[in-house]
Amino acid sequence: MIPVPSLAEALRHTGQELNQILDRLLPPVEGPEARVHAAMRYAALDGGKRLRPFLVLQTAHLFGVAQQAAERTAAALEMVHCYSLVHDDLPAMDDDDLRRGRPTCHKQFDDATAILAGDGLLTLAFEVLAGPETHSDPQVRCALIAELAQAAGARGMVGGQMIDLEAETQPDLDVAAITRLQQMKTGRLIEFACQAGAILGKAPHQQRHALRAYAHDIGLAFQIADDLLDVVGDPEAVGKGLQKDAQAGKATFVSLLGVDRARAQAEMLVDQAIRHLDSFDEKADLLRQTARFIIERNS
């Protein structure tokens, strides 16, 4: 029997794998428009925990999905995630200079190039999903595209970022409003990550439902953990400026609940997420570990 790899090992492996796939899918730095290709690569390669693609690969694993299908879907999702970071970091939005310990895309290039790089990544994500290499059944490819677009669009991630920007002038948001905001801004993409394997594997409704519930809980736990890191994290490990929310007077889970209750809430959500996986066998062990990791990480 092959031992289950540790989560850290598996995440590291996914990171390497994903860089290779992204490198193949991203346009080479060539032509008179090379600058935007370079910025897309800067934004998408070598960065982050790759949590969303990891979730795609792991849920695909539950249903025996072909490696290439899972990898391309994971890469497309990561492109959407990276585009959102590039646009969110712009001076007109959150105005961040540092991301993953490096200058943000617009600091490394310029605002115009960063806007275009984000646009290019978002567009490429859909091109990748539409390609026949992603799945032999075009119905499945269309389902992936529709779900990703809904998760990322104006009633999902983009809408969440809109609320978040407006929240800076509305420090009186309550826990329900913050939960909704985060569900849109980060939750929907995590939900897509956990659904993607089920869509690719044409999983039965009940299993899709269990994965959606799992995603919902880890998504919220993830955000609470982020808010905790912003207050009690180590800036060097996190790789970006901290205490931004507190300085901006923004309502967060931590400002509303306090550190202890926020932490307890995140732990409760993680326990609940793991219970949603009860119908899966040991193939879901890394997903169970991931739920724990989400609140135990230091970056």
Place this chain on the structure above:
Amino acid sequence: MIPVPSLAEALRHTGQELNQILDRLLPPVEGPEARVHAAMRYAALDGGKRLRPFLVLQTAHLFGVAQQAAERTAAALEMVHCYSLVHDDLPAMDDDDLRRGRPTCHKQFDDATAILAGDGLLTLAFEVLAGPETHSDPQVRCALIAELAQAAGARGMVGGQMIDLEAETQPDLDVAAITRLQQMKTGRLIEFACQAGAILGKAPHQQRHALRAYAHDIGLAFQIADDLLDVVGDPEAVGKGLQKDAQAGKATFVSLLGVDRARAQAEMLVDQAIRHLDSFDEKADLLRQTARFIIERNS
């Protein structure tokens, strides 16, 4: 026999029709994220010549494509076109205050909202194309998505805008370089518009090829006409600031060829475009008129 409507009439009709479809497809202005929905509507409704959707509807007409399929594809393409205008108008890009005689999206709202509205429109375009209402055959929907993404992405429209921004500091571009730039920045989307009907109608290769050649020629003629309008147009009719390129010292077809040669070149392209339609019957008459209109318009 039903008389062929005049082009002006047909364009007006398309404009109204498209507003209705876009109104149905765009998110209603509701929820805590309502601001981004309002900005998307501001950017996409009631504006422009609707040339690209018109080309989709007319090429779909050649192959007897169902109205709903053609309309949704036309609307998706117009969303992509409108998103590109919103982002291109941003201060970090072309910094335009006026578009179609109204304040640009970021002037009406703000930069952050405009960035998000553009992102939302681009994402929604792919959601619309992926929906089963667009075509019963998911293979066709995937083909539309792949073609649109290629046309709009970093090796198409987005790449063209990147070159255009860099061209401001490179006034020594020659006609070949400008042609390539414009082919990417505006030509690829016009090409998609003319291909879309053929994709929806599963047209034979030869007819697709003829439409691609037609698109190529009108796309270039369109850009030369734009450059001419920038120099000799009526600002009130055009609805945006003129002589921007000349003031910025940017190389254009007119600066390189002069007004007379540029106009002659555009006329030659239009004649050639019309000849590419020789294998089509009178169903293509409005496409023939469109080619003429492109260089005779005053806005």
